[in-house]
Amino acid sequence: MNTKTPPAQPHGHAEFVKALQHETISCPIGGCGGPLDVTDLSQVKDRVKTFSLRCPHCGWEGQLRGQETLTPPWDDASLLLMADEHLMHQQPICPFDDTPVVFTSLPNPRRRARYRLSCYYCGRQTDMDWPPAEARR
Numbered sequence: 001m002n003t004k005t006p007p008a009q010p011h012g013h014a015e016f017v018k019a020l021q022h023e024t025i026s027c028p029i030g031g032c033g034g035p036l037d038v039t040d041l042s043q044v045k046d047r048v049k050t051f052s053l054r055c056p057h058c059g060w061e062g063q064l065r066g067q068e069t070l071t072p073p074w075d076d077a078s079l080l081l082m083a084d085e086h087l088m089h090q091q092p093i094c095p096f097d098d099t100p101v102v103f104t105s106l107p108n109p110r111r112r113a114r115y116r117l118s119c120y121y122c123g124r125q126t127d128m129d130w131p132p133a134e135a136r137r
């Protein structure tokens with residue numbers, strides 16, 4: 001596990017995933033535990049998301065940030081697995097960090113659907129024709 005987590009970042013990957021999925025995160029201060037206000041500070045072009053956290057009850061503030069790791073890229077098998085899960089209406093996850101992968105549909109000038117797959121924790125990203133050739137059969 002990552003032992004270099006700075007103390008200023010008491011929240012880890014589990015909380016990052018909650019923020020990404022708009023789930024409630026509890027205040028880390030003992031005796032408080034209230035739900036935190038979460039703000040997505042990321043720009044559209046950011047590959048790794050940053051969230052600011054604030055407790056409306058005790059005033060605690062913190063931040064959640066992904067750890068950019070772009071190599072090795074997703075291989076074809078992982079991409080197909082993620083595409084399959086998306087087709088099955090399941091939540092695909094990044095095989096490197098178990099973060100839910102976000103599918104964004106892209107403008108499709110050739111009347112073909114395209115998706116961008118993004119992991120906002122490690123920053124890996126790829127575009128894919130849709131449906132992927134191998135899934136059409």
Ligand SMILES: [Zn+2]
Pocket residue numbers: 027028029032033034055056057058059060
């Ligand atoms: Zn609090």
Ligand SMILES: [Zn+2]
Pocket residue numbers: 094095096097098099119120121122123124
């Ligand atoms: Zn990832």
